[in-house]
Amino acid sequence: MSAYTPRPGDLGIVNTTGWAARFIQIGTVSRWNHVFIYIGSTNLGGILSFDIIEATPSGVKYGHSSDYTNIVWNKHQIFNDEAADRAFIVDYVTKLINKPYNWVNIFRIILRIAGFKFFSDTKWMKKIAEKDGYICSELGEEAYEKSGNPLLSKDAGATSPGDLIGAVVLQ
Numbered sequence: 001m002s003a004y005t006p007r008p009g010d011l012g013i014v015n016t017t018g019w020a021a022r023f024i025q026i027g028t029v030s031r032w033n034h035v036f037i038y039i040g041s042t043n044l045g046g047i048l049s050f051d052i053i054e055a056t057p058s059g060v061k062y063g064h065s066s067d068y069t070n071i072v073w074n075k076h077q078i079f080n081d082e083a084a085d086r087a088f089i090v091d092y093v094t095k096l097i098n099k100p101y102n103w104v105n106i107f108r109i110i111l112r113i114a115g116f117k118f119f120s121d122t123k124w125m126k127k128i129a130e131k132d133g134y135i136c137s138e139l140g141e142e143a144y145e146k147s148g149n150p151l152l153s154k155d156a157g158a159t160s161p162g163d164l165i166g167a168v169v170l171q
Contacts, residue, residue, distance in 0.1 A: 004073055004075050006038040006065070006071075006073050006075075007038070007040075007086065008038060008039055008040035008086050008087070008089075008090045009037065009038070009039075009085065009086030009087070009088075009089040009090055009147075010037070010038040010073045010074055010075065010077075011035060011036075011037060011038075011073070011074045011077075011140045011144065011151070011164065011168065012035070012036050012037070012038055012052065012065060012068070012071045012072070012073055013032050013034070013035050013071070013072045013074075013161055013164055013165050013168060014032070014033070014034050014035075014036075014068045014069070014070060014071050014072070015031045015032050015033055015034075015070070016033060016034055016068065020033075020057075021033045021034070024160070024161070027109065027110065027113045028109070028113070028160040028161070028162045028163075029162065030160065030161060030162025030165065031162075032072075032161040032162050032164075032165045033161050034054070034068075034136050034161060035054070035136040035137045035139070035140040035161050035164055036052040036053060036054035036063065036065070036136065036139075036140070037052060037053050037054075037089060037090070037093045037139070037140055037143060038051060038052055038065060038073070039051060039052060039053055039090045039093065039094065040090065050062035050063060050064060051063075051064060051065050051066075052064065052065050053093040053094065053096070053097065053139070054136055054139070055099075055101060055102070055133070055134040055135055055136040055138070055139040056101065056136070057101050058101065059098055059099060059100050059101055059133065060093075060096045060097055060098060060099040060100075060101075060133070060134055060139060061097065061098070062097065072165060072168060072169065073168075074151070074167075074168040076168075077149065077168075078149075079147075079149050080148050080149060085147045085148065085149055088146070088147045089143045089144065089147050092142075092143045092146055092147070093139060093143050096134065096139065099133050099134055100133035100134075101133050101134065101135065102129060102133040102134050102135045102138060102157070103133075104125075104128050104129040105129050105134075105135050105138055105157045105158075106135060107120075108120040108121075108125060108129060108157065108158065109135075109158075109160060111125075112158070120158075121155075121158065126155065126157065129157045130157065135157075136161065137156075137159040137160050137161050137163065137164055138156045138157050138159055140159075140164060141156040141159040141164065142156040151164055151167040151168070152164070152167050
């Protein structure tokens with residue numbers, strides 16, 4: 001079996017280690033804890049430039065897919081207009097560079113896990129969350145949603161990596 005070569009606009013999902021990763025995995029009852037968008041790679045004088053955009057606690061930033069192992073790519077995604085939609089996704093996430101991390105949506109996920117879904121999904125809580133930045137799964141889902149190719153039928157801010165793995169694998 002040959003390895004998949006990601007294409008710009010692909011969504012990648014991984015499971016990593018560390019206390020934050022474990023917290024996300026336990027809290028969302030999933031082994032998956034991080035999502036990013038592949039934007040394509042370029043070679044600048046023999047040095048691989050950034051090839052992904054991801055939301056981390058330090059905000060939305062460029063990164064390297066080589067920092068991760070065992071990436072699950074949404075290689076079976078059916079787009080409305082593949083070339084245009086992939087270009088839109090890359091352009092969309094690129095414009096979000098330096099946006100802050102969305103700690104409010106982390107709080108919303110914690111509320112859901114604790115059994116307070118009714119509070120986490122109020123209009124008031126959603127309104128606060130949409131002004132605060134991005135978590136990784138929100139970044140990925142929102143980019144696909146805005147391109148006209150949503151992966152899930154729920155609010156992007158309520159999306160976890162575990163939710164997206166189901167959408168990616170079951171396509």
